[in-house]
Amino acid sequence: MIATEAEARALVAELGEPGSVQRCEHLLALLADENTRQNLVSAASLGEAWVRHIADSAQLLRNVPRETSGPWLDLGTGAGFPGLVIAALRPALPVVMVESRARRVAWLERAARELGLANSRVLGSRLELVESFRASVISARAFALLDRLLEISARFSTADTLWMLPKGRSAWDEVNRLAGWQHMFHVEQSLTDPDAGVVVGTVSGPLAAEVQPRGKKARSR
Numbered sequence: 001m002i003a004t005e006a007e008a009r010a011l012v013a014e015l016g017e018p019g020s021v022q023r024c025e026h027l028l029a030l031l032a033d034e035n036t037r038q039n040l041v042s043a044a045s046l047g048e049a050w051v052r053h054i055a056d057s058a059q060l061l062r063n064v065p066r067e068t069s070g071p072w073l074d075l076g077t078g079a080g081f082p083g084l085v086i087a088a089l090r091p092a093l094p095v096v097m098v099e100s101r102a103r104r105v106a107w108l109e110r111a112a113r114e115l116g117l118a119n120s121r122v123l124g125s126r127l128e129l130v131e132s133f134r135a136s137v138i139s140a141r142a143f144a145l146l147d148r149l150l151e152i153s154a155r156f157s158t159a160d161t162l163w164m165l166p167k168g169r170s171a172w173d174e175v176n177r178l179a180g181w182q183h184m185f186h187v188e189q190s191l192t193d194p195d196a197g198v199v200v201g202t203v204s205g206p207l208a209a210e211v212q213p214r215g216k217k218a219r220s221r
Helices: 005-016 019-036 042-061 083-089 102-114 145-154 170-177
Strands: 072-075 097-100 122-123 138-140 162-168 181-183 186-189 197-201 203-206
Touching: 005 019, 005 042, 019 042, 019 083, 019 097, 019 102, 042 083, 042 162, 042 197, 072 083, 072 145, 083 097, 083 102, 083 122, 097 102, 102 122, 138 145, 145 162, 145 181, 145 203, 162 170, 170 186, 170 197
Parallel strands: 072 097, 072 138, 097 122, 138 162
Antiparallel strands: 162 197, 181 203, 186 197
């Protein structure tokens, strides 16, 4: 379990490309400054931001091969987690961040520009209005319940797309309750929270609805 700033930095250095620690330091400085103008994250979390925000996002890369070419699609990026962190750690990987709130969009664009993240792109739009494309990885942190998330975003997925979904304490329950989808989801223990899980896996598509044969009526019970 990662509990200290030093451990969080070590994880970033392990999973990221050269310069990742420095880019994340710069990101946190920008975050603290912007947080005085809009409530991106709780003020209390800034005291342990390396663990709460950086390492919590970076841990998703444990399951993503370095040769992944992208794009990585991050839904409801908000303050930039995990989208900005992924882009900072893997600067050759295209990262697309979807965020509908104008002030958050402006922040994401400013942060990406000042960090020199030419690999990242911010789509200031509701997800429903984003044109479909095939993503290699899809992530979402506190965006929607798993069944709803698949309903609105499966159009970006192929059978090979890797889903990486930090779900907190609800991870196990959401996977157990998921119905109507052909999937290979499992839950991995979060490295930053002993009570949280990350839903990891792939989705083949929705299950085919049962069709009632013509001329026959369902029996009443």
